[in-house]
Amino acid sequence: MKFRNSTLIAAAAVLAAPSAFAQTTQTSPAPPTTTEAAPATGTSGAGTAATATVTEAEVNQFATAALAVGKIRQDAAVAEPDKNxxxxxxxxATGLTAARFNEIAQTMQGDPVLNKRIQDAAAKQAPAAGAAAPAQR
Known part of the structure; x- marks a missing residue:
């Protein structure tokens, strides 16, 4: 349980500063498809519209990616310049582009429904990681 919570906290910390990933994503820009995301407009209904544009598959991919990035950020064996x-x-590796990861991270910060979906997806994945942790001790 302690491992799971620390992993989720690390993932949340990654989500708080997603712009660092955007700097390294310019190597192969891909135009977004019209079915993936609609720009948020800042109206009160934008959060619900943005939530609908993030598919369940993307929620799972994002949760997987956020957990993996959290582990990388916590790994003292990885040099700081290599972490990004x-x-x-x-x-x-999850199937998301770093740009899409950033879009989802920014959207979830203002969208509690999307945030909950991602937290739930991460929680479903974390028990598997947490079960493996005691064996490593």
Whole structure:
């Protein structure tokens, strides 16, 4: 349980500063598809519209990526200059682009429904990671 909470806290810390990943994503820009995301307009209904644009698959990919990035950020064996590159690799390994990861992270900060969906997805994944932790001690 302690491992799970620390992993979720680390993932939340990653979400608080997602712009660091955008700097390394310019290597292969891909135009967003019209079905993936709509720009948020800042109206009171924008959060609900933005939530609808994040698919369940993307929620799961984002949760997986956020947990992986949290582990990388906490890993003292990874040199600070390498953490961004490794984080981007972890994000793209889930099937998301770093740019899409950032979009979802920014959207979830102002959208409690999306935030809850992502937290629930991360919680479902964390018990598997937490069960493996005692074996490593």
């Amino acid at each position: 590159a490794k984080s981007v690799e972890a994000i793209t």
